[in-house]
Structure formats: C-alpha cells, structure tokens
Amino acid sequence: MDEGVMKTYGRADEVFVGGHGAVLQDSTGREFLDFLAGIAVSALGHGHAELAAALRDQVGKVVHLSNLFRHPYTEQVATRLCALTDMSAAFFTNSGTEAMECALKLARRAMHNRGEGERTSFVALEQGFHGRSLGALSLTWNEKYRKPFQPLQHVTWVAPEDTATLARVLRSEKPAALIIEPVQGEGGIRVLSAPFLRAARELCTETGTLLVHDEIQSGCGRTGRFLAAQHAGVIPDVVTLAKPIAAGLPMGACLASKAFADTFHKGEHGSTFAGGPLVCRAALVFLDEVERGLLGQVQERGAQLRSGLEQLQRDFPIVREVRGLGLMLGLRLHHSADLVQKALHHNGLLVNCTAGDVLRIVPPYVVTGPQVETALQLLRATLATFPATAPTEQKNEKKEKP
Numbered sequence: 001m002d003e004g005v006m007k008t009y010g011r012a013d014e015v016f017v018g019g020h021g022a023v024l025q026d027s028t029g030r031e032f033l034d035f036l037a038g039i040a041v042s043a044l045g046h047g048h049a050e051l052a053a054a055l056r057d058q059v060g061k062v063v064h065l066s067n068l069f070r071h072p073y074t075e076q077v078a079t080r081l082c083a084l085t086d087m088s089a090a091f092f093t094n095s096g097t098e099a100m101e102c103a104l105k106l107a108r109r110a111m112h113n114r115g116e117g118e119r120t121s122f123v124a125l126e127q128g129f130h131g132r133s134l135g136a137l138s139l140t141w142n143e144k145y146r147k148p149f150q151p152l153q154h155v156t157w158v159a160p161e162d163t164a165t166l167a168r169v170l171r172s173e174k175p176a177a178l179i180i181e182p183v184q185g186e187g188g189i190r191v192l193s194a195p196f197l198r199a200a201r202e203l204c205t206e207t208g209t210l211l212v213h214d215e216i217q218s219g220c221g222r223t224g225r226f227l228a229a230q231h232a233g234v235i236p237d238v239v240t241l242a243k244p245i246a247a248g249l250p251m252g253a254c255l256a257s258k259a260f261a262d263t264f265h266k267g268e269h270g271s272t273f274a275g276g277p278l279v280c281r282a283a284l285v286f287l288d289e290v291e292r293g294l295l296g297q298v299q300e301r302g303a304q305l306r307s308g309l310e311q312l313q314r315d316f317p318i319v320r321e322v323r324g325l326g327l328m329l330g331l332r333l334h335h336s337a338d339l340v341q342k343a344l345h346h347n348g349l350l351v352n353c354t355a356g357d358v359l360r361i362v363p364p365y366v367v368t369g370p371q372v373e374t375a376l377q378l379l380r381a382t383l384a385t386f387p388a389t390a391p392t393e394q395k396n397e398k399k400e401k402p
C-alpha cells in the first residue's frame, strides 16, 4: 500500500474515493461518518458543490503565478482575514508549520528592528504542538517528536495556567516571543482559561515580548468564533492559521497586528507557491460561507455534540472528561483511547486519538444535526463494549492535572 512512500505515517486500510458533507465513501462503497475532517481541515465537508465549481473555474483561468505578481484573490483573502482577526497584514504559506516558521522569523526580525537583537529565544507551553520543521519542532513539547532531531533551538516551556512561572520567565529571559495555542489540539483538546490568556497578553505587553497565538487548529471558526482567543477577548501580536482556511487545499497564514505588519523588509521571507490564485479562490469560498453564518452552525452543532458527550460521560465510567469548544471536542478516557478509536472506525465513525487518552472529535462545520445524533449513537454502542478501566494500561496512566 505504502510502496515508494516514506514510512512516516500509520495509515488505515480503507481507500476513500469520494464523499458528501460529513460522509466519506471507501472504494467498496461503504460510508463512514467523518468526524475527523482530515485532522480538523475539511470545514465544508466533502463534495462541496460551490467549492468544486469555483476550483473548476479557476483551474481554467490561472492556477499559479508566484509572488512576483499581484492577484486580486490574494489581496481579498488577506483583507478579509485581517478584518476577522483584528490583524493588519498577512503572509501566506502552504501549511501550518510554515506559518509558524514565519512567526518565529518575524519575532526575531522585530527584535532586530527594535535594536534588541540579543532577544532570540522563545517561550512555549507544555503540551503545545506547533509543527515538524526544525523551528516549529523546537517549540513542540512532546519529547518523542523532538528527541531524534536534537539539537534544536533552545525553548523554555511553562505549564499552561502557571501565570506566576510565566511572569518570572518572561521578565528574566526576555525572549523574542511567547507562543501559545489557545486550545491545545495535540495536547488533548485542552482549552486554556480566559484569565491565563489575558495574563499572558499583559505580561507580553509589559516585557516587550511578541505574543504569538498558534490558531492553526483552533482558528478559522472551529470553536464557534473565528479565533479561539476571541472567547477570552485577547488580541495577540501575531496569529497563525492553516487547516480549514482553504477548505482542504494546502494553505496557511501568518497574520501580524498593526505594530508588526511591516516587520519584514523586501526579500527577507518568501514562498514560491503560497497564496496563489487557486488556494485563494478556495479560501474565498470558505470565507463566503463564514460570512453567511457558518459559525452559527458550528455553535449549534457543537452544543448538541457536547451535551451528547456529557451524557456519555454520565453513562459510561470509562469516560473521564469532555473537553473543548464548538466543534473542537475531546472525550478523555480513563485509559488509552487507541482501541476505542479503532473500534469506532470499524463501526463507521472516523475520529482520532490525541495525547494518548483523548478521542479528538472535529467534524466538518457543515455536519448536520441527525449526523451528530448518529455519531453519538455509534459512540454509545462502541463505548458499551469496553470495560471502565484497562488494568494493564492504567498502571502507566499519566498523572495529569484535571
């Protein structure tokens, strides 16, 4: 199956060949409910008619130009993203990792511009995940990802919610930037509290540290607001986006606030492909849907799914906690979620497993009420086949603060 491809992924056996909305169809014709959405990407689901028409049209006009030429769609997407996020300028990328690289370079450049070039270090949060390139990997907390690639950029990690330590570290280290995921996706769908996000904002302002919010997973409406940090009323200096931004086409963005919009000088950062007419056309279809009220649907379906998951928590001792916001939800179990995820897959519901013991549930924004009910029924039927505890695995269970 994986012939000729590097063995970096554990892939499932099915070959998915089509889909509609939150449903995926494999090569045998079997349908699955897709509550993973290509890892929190396919916001408009599969087989979206308007997206297909726009892409067909664009392919017949111009697909690629490079950034040596202007294109109206690139500028329209930039302007609309900035309006939705209180930012002033965008740098487009092809992925989340690249958006993080842009943010790191921008922070370093901003320090040089201020005459504080000695401020080169970064502070990030424990359980954070920011990508796989050497810069983004340096910020990623899980040692499993970093260890084989040492040495990496020095990063100081602070535990989420530990405001006192964060204050001490920012005041003493004077880093270039603090990097935060307002909802930690790979870290187990942990929602950072509004008081912590606000305190981080205040501390960054006080110490002249750039506040970078990585909203690659939590942004673009997944939590019911365009940015997760908007629930807390916090505006960072820089925000990174990717995943659903172009409804499944590879695109990311690093957005900077007014004070940092002109940080880079000409030629200091670039990308051959990024922000081209094809991906921007897709992004415009997504942003049109957002404008038409898609995030209201995220809020409604999110509330429905959450209350169903909370009922499952009451009914099944194996369920430890329901986490998340909007349609970025996690069901934390009392033991590894791996076997439960496989059983759900077998039963026709696609989700994945994050942080070992959490089922990550991130359906397309266009998921319907009846599909949410079906997913809850599949979860109920599957959880019923599992014991409340798995004694062999429980011995190794992580000691994690609730």
Ligand SMILES: Cc1ncc(COP(=O)(O)O)c(C=O)c1O
Pocket (backbone or CB within 6 Å): 095, 096, 097, 098, 100, 129, 130, 131, 132, 181, 185, 186, 214, 215, 216, 217, 218, 242, 243
């Ligand atoms: C919060 C966060 N940051 C960065 C990344 C890296 O994005 P990409 O895989 O598009 O490079 C991810 C990917 O899962 C992510 O969830």
